[in-house]
Amino acid sequence: MSPTPRERARAQTERDIIRIARAHLATGGAASLSLRAVARDLGVVSSAVYRYVRSRDELLTLLLVEGYTELADTVDAALEHVADQDDRTRFYTLGNAMREWAKSEPAMYALLYGTPVPGYDAPGEQTTGPGTRVILTFADLVEQAYRAGRLAPWPGTTAPGPSSDYDAMRRDLVLTGDDATIGRTFLAWHALIGAVTAELFGQFGPDTFSDPAALFAQQLSLIADTLGLAEAPLPPEQPQPACRPPLG
Amino acid sequence: MSPTPRERARAQTERDIIRIARAHLATGGAASLSLRAVARDLGVVSSAVYRYVRSRDELLTLLLVEGYTELADTVDAALEHVADQDDRTRFYTLGNAMREWAKSEPAMYALLYGTPVPGYDAPGEQTTGPGTRVILTFADLVEQAYRAGRLAPWPGTTAPGPSSDYDAMRRDLVLTGDDATIGRTFLAWHALIGAVTAELFGQFGPDTFSDPAALFAQQLSLIADTLGLAEAPLPPEQPQPACRPPLG
DNA sequence: GACAAAGAGAGAGCACCGCTCTCGTTCAAT
DNA sequence: ATTGAACGAGAGCGGTGCTCTCTCTTTGTC
Numbered sequence: 001m002s003p004t005p006r007e008r009a010r011a012q013t014e015r016d017i018i019r020i021a022r023a024h025l026a027t028g029g030a031a032s033l034s035l036r037a038v039a040r041d042l043g044v045v046s047s048a049v050y051r052y053v054r055s056r057d058e059l060l061t062l063l064l065v066e067g068y069t070e071l072a073d074t075v076d077a078a079l080e081h082v083a084d085q086d087d088r089t090r091f092y093t094l095g096n097a098m099r100e101w102a103k104s105e106p107a108m109y110a111l112l113y114g115t116p117v118p119g120y121d122a123p124g125e126q127t128t129g130p131g132t133r134v135i136l137t138f139a140d141l142v143e144q145a146y147r148a149g150r151l152a153p154w155p156g157t158t159a160p161g162p163s164s165d166y167d168a169m170r171r172d173l174v175l176t177g178d179d180a181t182i183g184r185t186f187l188a189w190h191a192l193i194g195a196v197t198a199e200l201f202g203q204f205g206p207d208t209f210s211d212p213a214a215l216f217a218q219q220l221s222l223i224a225d226t227l228g229l230a231e232a233p234l235p236p237e238q239p240q241p242a243c244r245p246p247l248g
Numbered sequence: 249m250s251p252t253p254r255e256r257a258r259a260q261t262e263r264d265i266i267r268i269a270r271a272h273l274a275t276g277g278a279a280s281l282s283l284r285a286v287a288r289d290l291g292v293v294s295s296a297v298y299r300y301v302r303s304r305d306e307l308l309t310l311l312l313v314e315g316y317t318e319l320a321d322t323v324d325a326a327l328e329h330v331a332d333q334d335d336r337t338r339f340y341t342l343g344n345a346m347r348e349w350a351k352s353e354p355a356m357y358a359l360l361y362g363t364p365v366p367g368y369d370a371p372g373e374q375t376t377g378p379g380t381r382v383i384l385t386f387a388d389l390v391e392q393a394y395r396a397g398r399l400a401p402w403p404g405t406t407a408p409g410p411s412s413d414y415d416a417m418r419r420d421l422v423l424t425g426d427d428a429t430i431g432r433t434f435l436a437w438h439a440l441i442g443a444v445t446a447e448l449f450g451q452f453g454p455d456t457f458s459d460p461a462a463l464f465a466q467q468l469s470l471i472a473d474t475l476g477l478a479e480a481p482l483p484p485e486q487p488q489p490a491c492r493p494p495l496g
Numbered sequence: 497g498a499c500a501a502a503g504a505g506a507g508a509g510c511a512c513c514g515c516t517c518t519c520g521t522t523c524a525a526t
Numbered sequence: 527a528t529t530g531a532a533c534g535a536g537a538g539c540g541g542t543g544c545t546c547t548c549t550c551t552t553t554g555t556c
Contacts, residue, residue: 115362159469162462194442214410221407222435
């Protein structure tokens, strides 16, 4: 049962490879992640690395899973501290945690939410689980508010969405929200990812925003408004007015 | 004045290089864009290509500018056909044109709005102009509706944004919208880019949406709602009710 | 303890990449 | 006609992912 020296050495080498690969990813981006460079840092010839990693793609998958997991863990940890607070505060916490993690690990974020690495398609059986944790946490946040009757109604007639797909989500994820609720959950997610991505990738040019934090804070507030999240939790027996007064 | 045969040949070769590079970009993505492969298709040895293109990065810049220009031209052309229609229809047209173009040129879209190519930073003097055309068109659409008093009020207290940056935009771009209007313009843009990117990059997995077009259509509708765009243009002298009835 | 099997690393090699340099050739302006 | 610029070919440098063979060591078994 106790691991042989060879097994312990192998486990250590596997950890080292991922550690070195993460460092290379952080400094040079996904495209400059080279097995040969990892081998050099490991003090070993390039072909030796293939004893541990089947290919460069498999190394990418390992990093992908690690990135998804780390982001989700970060978000979960942040949410723990505000678990008893109102919907809006918890959403802000989720959004800010995503942005902070993305800024601290830009190459990893790019790997998760940027252009897919060409010629590489992630093996779904390993990545979908960790890859959907954050959005499921987010959907659960909205679901809780919806069930408690705390979501303000959508200001408009909701266009029909992909109803059968939404039905499948309600079934598989045990959601109760109607099409409008699921629809604006995706709207909020798209806006959140879009805002983080735009800031991180500098899509507005380097001189457009002197205060990107202020922009993101306002975007979070506006997204929370579109979700209908109230500042403080309302007692569920109090019916929502059809036209709610301004928040705050 | 009339071009010499050599000049005409050079111009033709330059066009050929860009054409071949675009084909390679479309099939293999930005990372697999290789000057050597372009040279092979051109029927020439690799070093000869360096007579026309200073480096691979310069070729990327050429493609980047071409992509931005083509997307903006596509959007402008689509908007021309609906120039006299209501705000919401024009916004739908803009959004659908972006999605359609992105689906027809996924590698090019990835080059514009995906992960920045590592080690390459676009020369701003060449790319910012074409790169901002679409979002400026979009901002102008919102601005027109705002000036005409056709924007529904934002359902919530607007959090303060990056006011000085917004001031600079109002000055440089001749906008009149308040912070809430500019803020939700960016919200809509982030959601739009986020929705297109998520669909194009398959961020929700291959089996999550059987009808991505329906999802996008609903997202467009929801984004239009958050923008406060009305279905039909209202006469500007009619004041907006503080709590507008459902659209449609 | 001897021995076969499996694991690990080294090294050579293949085909590809971006990019540089030199060398003849061809074209165009003087 | 001459001369300098433009052009293409070819060799070469260092880099990449990946495969193969070879040797040495560790491991489990008889």
